[in-house]
Amino acid sequence: MAGLAVITEACMDVKDRACVDVCPVQCIYEFDPAQNLLVAEDEAGSGEIENTHTPNPDAIVLFGDSLLYVNLDECTSCTACYQPDVCPVGAIYPEETLPDGDTRTEYNKEDPNKGNDHSFFLQLSRDVFAD
Numbered sequence: 001m002a003g004l005a006v007i008t009e010a011c012m013d014v015k016d017r018a019c020v021d022v023c024p025v026q027c028i029y030e031f032d033p034a035q036n037l038l039v040a041e042d043e044a045g046s047g048e049i050e051n052t053h054t055p056n057p058d059a060i061v062l063f064g065d066s067l068l069y070v071n072l073d074e075c076t077s078c079t080a081c082y083q084p085d086v087c088p089v090g091a092i093y094p095e096e097t098l099p100d101g102d103t104r105t106e107y108n109k110e111d112p113n114k115g116n117d118h119s120f121f122l123q124l125s126r127d128v129f130a131d
Contacts, residue, residue, distance in 0.1 A: 003094030
């Protein structure tokens with residue numbers, strides 16, 4: 001079963017953008033702090049903007065422009081971005097198979113109820129695009 005795409009911590013400071021090129025609906029965004037906008041390009045690095053969103057300031061402050069974000073309301077669950085040969089660091093998962101456990105960054109260590117698992121990024125994806 002195909003699921004919504006979730007970009008996790010392996011994308012941090014990598015942002016390869018191969019996922020942007022395979023996305024048929026351009027639902028993968030990068031944060032532009034100079035404009036305070038999430039932007040989705042037609043093709044990675046083209047500069048041709050397909051969509052923009054103003055991010056939720058409380059959510060975007062956590063990782064800012066260090067990773068890419070999927071707008072879950074726009075994602076069609078096509079599976080293109082989380083195929084093994086797309087993301088070179090394996091940062092994208094379908095929501096149903098998000099791994100948990102050890103990670104290289106303790107991104108929510110202040111909340112003992114969450115632990116250090118990738119499911120955190122599913123909620124982050126929702127929060128960043130929340131109106």
